Amino acid sequence: MAEKSKILIIGGTGYIGKFIVEASAQSGHPTFALLRESTVSDPAKAKLVEGFKNSGVTILIGDLNDRESLVNAIKQVDVVISAVGQMQLADQVNIIAAIKEAGNVKRFLPSEFGNDVDRARAVEPAKSAWAIKVGIRRAIEAEGIPYTYVSSNYFAGYSLTTLMQPGLPPPPRDKVTILGDGNAKGTKSSFKMLIVDNLSTSKEKID
Numbered sequence: 001m002a003e004k005s006k007i008l009i010i011g012g013t014g015y016i017g018k019f020i021v022e023a024s025a026q027s028g029h030p031t032f033a034l035l036r037e038s039t040v041s042d043p044a045k046a047k048l049v050e051g052f053k054n055s056g057v058t059i060l061i062g063d064l065n066d067r068e069s070l071v072n073a074i075k076q077v078d079v080v081i082s083a084v085g086q087m088q089l090a091d092q093v094n095i096i097a098a099i100k101e102a103g104n105v106k107r108f109l110p111s112e113f114g115n116d117v118d119r120a121r122a123v124e125p126a127k128s129a130w131a132i133k134v135g136i137r138r139a140i141e142a143e144g145i146p147y148t149y150v151s152s153n154y155f156a157g158y159s160l161t162t163l164m165q166p167g168l169p170p171p172p173r174d175k176v177t178i179l180g181d182g183n184a185k186g187t188k189s190s191f192k193m194l195i196v197d198n199l200s201t202s203k204e205k206i207d
């Protein structure tokens with residue numbers, strides 16, 4: 001049986017990243033999580049980090065802004081998955097540079113996990129974040145790094161706890177803005193994920 005690829009997740013303690021770390025470890029991939037020292041010593045993250053260790057995940061101390069730690073971590077794996085948050089999206093140029101320096105990576109999945117930013121249109125504030133994701137895509141392609149972009153559209157659960165009130169701690173207790181008369185019907189579509197990579201010219205849709 002072919003050996004499972006070794007996977008490094010950067011941003012593994014985030015909203016999305018923790019599921020990726022868990023899924024990678026459960027699938028039997030040797031899994032590595034690059035975490036900052038401050039994250040590992042954060043009591044609020046202790047349970048999550050302990051769970052990673054119990055699942056056999058190797059914790060590597062590093063930082064998106066520390067080139068040496070990135071290169072050292074990347075040299076140990078075949079696949080790099082970034083799940084860094086919106087504020088760190090632009091800093092993924094550091095991962096691209098480190099992948100080039102390490103020279104061993106078979107595939108890079110940048111932090112996407114939303115709309116297909118090359119095809120969808122957005123208004124602010126999403127527009128600016130999407131522009132950064134587009135820039136990272138072009139930088140990866142310019143460097144000739146094998147890539148996969150995972151476009152999983154919007155997770156309704158992300159905003160449900162705040163009742164769609166961005167920036168408020170969930171649940172908002174003082175004031176809730178109800179759009180319209182509050183009786184508008186919502187729509188729900190089935191989950192669709194678009195995977196775009198440089199392995200084939202066709203786009204694969206997964207229901």
Ligand SMILES: NC(=O)c1ccc[n+]([C@@H]2O[C@H](COP(=O)([O-])OP(=O)(O)OC[C@H]3O[C@@H](n4cnc5c(N)ncnc54)[C@H](OP(=O)(O)O)[C@@H]3O)[C@@H](O)[C@H]2O)c1
Binds near residue numbers: 010011013015036064
């Ligand atoms: N489709 C949707 O509905 C949806 C919803 C949410 C997010 N997303 C997308 O999913 C991706 C991840 O977003 P998220 O909300 O899950 O992110 P997040 O919760 O903000 O998590 C960011 C992660 O990056 C880590 N990090 C921050 N600075 C770092 C540094 N300097 N070095 C190393 N690690 C660092 C954080 O570590 P700490 O734990 O130490 O802070 C955390 O693990 C984004 O591309 C976002 O656009 C999509």
